[in-house]
Amino acid sequence: MLAITDLAVAINDQPILKGLTLAVGAGQVHAIMGPNGSGKSTLTKVIGGHPAYTVTGGGVTYQGRDLLTLAPEERSHAGVFVSFQYPVDVPGVANSEFLRLAWNAKAKAKGQPEVNVKDFAAILSERIATAQVPPEFADKQLNHGMSGGQKKRNELLQMHVLEPQLAILDETDSGVDVDALNAVGASINAFRRADRAIILITHYRRLLDLVKPDHVHVLSGGRITQSGDVTLAERLDREGYGWIDRR
Amino acid sequence: MTELAEPSSLADADAYKYGFSTAVEGVAFGRGLTEDVVRAISTARNEPAFLLEFRLKAFRIFKTMSEPTWAKVGYPPIDYQAIQYYAAPKAKAASDAAPTYNSIDEIDPEIIATFQKLGIPLDEQKRLSGVAVDAVFDSVSVATTHQSKLYDAGVIFCSFSEAVHQFPALIERWLGSVVPVADNYFAALNSAVFSDGSFVYIPPHTKCPLELSTYFRINNTESGQFERTLIIADVGAQVSYLEGCTAPKSSKHQLHAAVVELVTLDDASIKYSTVQNWYAGDKETGEGGVYNFVTKRGACRGARSKISWTQVETGSAITWKYPSCILQGDGSVGEFYSVALTNGRMQADTGTKMIHIGKDTRSTIISKGISADRSSNVYRGLVQIGRKAAGARNYTSCDSMLVGPKAEAHTYPYVDVQRDDATVEHEASTSKLSEDQLFYLRARGISQEDAIGAIVNGFCKDVLAVLPLEFAAEARKLLALKLENSVG
Numbered sequence: 001m002l003a004i005t006d007l008a009v010a011i012n013d014q015p016i017l018k019g020l021t022l023a024v025g026a027g028q029v030h031a032i033m034g035p036n037g038s039g040k041s042t043l044t045k046v047i048g049g050h051p052a053y054t055v056t057g058g059g060v061t062y063q064g065r066d067l068l069t070l071a072p073e074e075r076s077h078a079g080v081f082v083s084f085q086y087p088v089d090v091p092g093v094a095n096s097e098f099l100r101l102a103w104n105a106k107a108k109a110k111g112q113p114e115v116n117v118k119d120f121a122a123i124l125s126e127r128i129a130t131a132q133v134p135p136e137f138a139d140k141q142l143n144h145g146m147s148g149g150q151k152k153r154n155e156l157l158q159m160h161v162l163e164p165q166l167a168i169l170d171e172t173d174s175g176v177d178v179d180a181l182n183a184v185g186a187s188i189n190a191f192r193r194a195d196r197a198i199i200l201i202t203h204y205r206r207l208l209d210l211v212k213p214d215h216v217h218v219l220s221g222g223r224i225t226q227s228g229d230v231t232l233a234e235r236l237d238r239e240g241y242g243w244i245d246r247r
Numbered sequence: 248m249t250e251l252a253e254p255s256s257l258a259d260a261d262a263y264k265y266g267f268s269t270a271v272e273g274v275a276f277g278r279g280l281t282e283d284v285v286r287a288i289s290t291a292r293n294e295p296a297f298l299l300e301f302r303l304k305a306f307r308i309f310k311t312m313s314e315p316t317w318a319k320v321g322y323p324p325i326d327y328q329a330i331q332y333y334a335a336p337k338a339k340a341a342s343d344a345a346p347t348y349n350s351i352d353e354i355d356p357e358i359i360a361t362f363q364k365l366g367i368p369l370d371e372q373k374r375l376s377g378v379a380v381d382a383v384f385d386s387v388s389v390a391t392t393h394q395s396k397l398y399d400a401g402v403i404f405c406s407f408s409e410a411v412h413q414f415p416a417l418i419e420r421w422l423g424s425v426v427p428v429a430d431n432y433f434a435a436l437n438s439a440v441f442s443d444g445s446f447v448y449i450p451p452h453t454k455c456p457l458e459l460s461t462y463f464r465i466n467n468t469e470s471g472q473f474e475r476t477l478i479i480a481d482v483g484a485q486v487s488y489l490e491g492c493t494a495p496k497s498s499k500h501q502l503h504a505a506v507v508e509l510v511t512l513d514d515a516s517i518k519y520s521t522v523q524n525w526y527a528g529d530k531e532t533g534e535g536g537v538y539n540f541v542t543k544r545g546a547c548r549g550a551r552s553k554i555s556w557t558q559v560e561t562g563s564a565i566t567w568k569y570p571s572c573i574l575q576g577d578g579s580v581g582e583f584y585s586v587a588l589t590n591g592r593m594q595a596d597t598g599t600k601m602i603h604i605g606k607d608t609r610s611t612i613i614s615k616g617i618s619a620d621r622s623s624n625v626y627r628g629l630v631q632i633g634r635k636a637a638g639a640r641n642y643t644s645c646d647s648m649l650v651g652p653k654a655e656a657h658t659y660p661y662v663d664v665q666r667d668d669a670t671v672e673h674e675a676s677t678s679k680l681s682e683d684q685l686f687y688l689r690a691r692g693i694s695q696e697d698a699i700g701a702i703v704n705g706f707c708k709d710v711l712a713v714l715p716l717e718f719a720a721e722a723r724k725l726l727a728l729k730l731e732n733s734v735g
């Protein structure tokens with residue numbers, strides 16, 4: 001589904017990713033772990049199409065298409081979803097209205113009919129249930145006035161509304177308390193399906209106990225330096241990242 | 248002569264959609280301002296003696312005054328002698344200098360077409376339902392729709408010049424009662440040379456059955472526009488009024504110095520909304536554009552009366568405008584809801600004054616300033632609680648949004664409280680419309696255009712929510728359109 005080949009990315013002429021290669025197939029869950037500053041969030045933003053990042057080498061194909069030539073909204077319409085580590089506040093914009101706008105933008109791109117406020121309210125309450133977020137999320141402003149943990153869960157609600165084929169979740173578990181973490185895990189598991197792929201970017205094994213990954217990778221110095229199964233996550237949890245660099 | 252330019256499409260964000268002008272045969276006086284010109288305006292409009300006296304008094308005071316310089320706006324000196332102080336479209340039938348129109352058939356078809364192009368149909372068949380329109384073209388009111396329906400309700404809604412002839416006693420009583428001729432430089436100028444505008448009177452205990460609207464169009468690029476609006480809501484009366492403004496693109500600056508006076512008696516309310524989109528000048532050079540120096544003031548003379556100003560200011564090279572409320576009646580309420588958007592080289596210095604005189608008076612100020620490109624956007628407001636205003640309360644909220652690194656936003660809130668029991672609250676914030684916000688929405692599949700619209704409308708939500716429904720959608724689109732090329 002997603003093939004990243006030798007990807008090199010810079011921001012303000014500062015290289016961040018230096019030849020990252022990763023292949024993700026449908027139905028798979030990949031976890032990417034790694035020390036701070038290794039390029040995890042850069043990967044998320046580049047896949048999403050953030051204009052501040054410059055791809056200096058390599059490529060990304062998604063379902064056989066060159067992802068990097070698509071505008072951010074086109075990537076979303078094609079079924080790519082990126083959840084951000086720090087979702088931005090958009091004051092005054094109702095979450096429900098924002099989600100309807102996003103829903104209709106996708107519907108329009110696919111030549112499907114747009115939905116009105118009333119019909120969308122029904123869709124939204126159904127998705128709120130599957131995303132396992134509190135019902136009052138519908139009435140909140142987009143991330144504005146939400147706690148850090150609520151913002152992360154609001155990202156998951158967006159994922160459940162848009163139903164992408166590929167979801168990249170950047171530290172969705174950080175800043176979330178224990179009870180909410182269980183809900184985050186359940187929300188991601190509910191999304192998991194044979195035709196969907198998920199990339200979990202995380203620092204902690206706790207989330208991986210809840211959402212069992214098929215593959216675990218270590219991102220360090222802008223490259224994938226180690227890949228394995230869930231035992232790799234266990235070892236990282238025990239020993240930290242030091243042993244990888246020492247090898 | 249004016250040339251007919253093609254109106255540009257909505258999709259072109261750089262283009263000023265209303266930048267065309269219309270070739271219309273007209274009558275105009277020469278340039279310059281003298282007592283003779285003031286007299287000539289009065290004569291041309293066949294005015295009663297009291298009005299000529301009013302003008303002459305204003306003109307004499309104007310000559311002794313100098314232009315205010317305290318506003319945070321910069322412009323080269325205005326040559327007041329280079330301005331044409333009167334321009335009127337010629338009536339099809341008559342050829343005198345003061346056309347009055349008895350029916351739509353007498354109006355130059357070009358003018359009707361102009362308003363049609365602006366989305367303001369004047370002919371009987373295509374009228375906006377539920378909205379009565381007074382159309383002012385250059386200095387003269389050309390048509391007022393829905394007259395009979397309003398007449399049945401006892402509501403007077405007509406051009407100012409018509410009111411001068413039909414209801415001189417009302418005009419003589421109220422004209423200048425809220426904004427005296429000596430109030431300020433531009434108000435004095437207006438009082439001397441104003442040509443037309445709208446007059447509204449709502450009789451006691453009457454709710455105006457229609458939304459009233461005046462549509463101002465500057466067409467002649469040489470003339471200044473000096474209109475006068477007077478709205479009286481008698482005891483227990485209610486009215487909602489909206490004005491819209493556009494002007495053709497011109498490389499020269501056009502002066503617009505209007506005066507609006509509102510009066511509410513006991514238990515009356517006036518809701519006055521403005522969507523101002525005068526030509527703002529060239530986005531890069533700042534060449535041309537309207538100088539919008541406007542005095543708007545309402546007096547809540549009666550107990551429990553209410554005046555509410557809502558403005559969406561998106562045009563003009565320079566805006567100098569402070570719609571204000573004098574809260575005289577006990578328990579009276581003043582409101583000011585404002586969105587001021589500046590882009591290109593625009594400069595706006597706008598805000599309000601809430602003067603609390605009566606007991607238990609309340610005021611609310613919600614101001615949203617958006618500045619983009621190299622523009623400057625100033626909120627300037629005064630909240631004054633007088634010695635007799637027991638229990639007076641004010642709430643003020645001023646938010647600024649900056650778009651791009653070169654735009655400026657300033658807030659100057661003045662508070663003058665002469666009582667211990669007053670409650671005055673002020674909140675302010677400054678934020679940025681950031682690349683990250685835009686990217687976030689786009690990453691969810693929302694187009695750049697819709698994303699800007701959503702962010703800006705979210706920022707202005709509290710103000711747009713109080714606009715009359717018919718105009719809120721238009722205002723939303725206008726705001727998004729203006730910012731489209733300023734982001735990213």
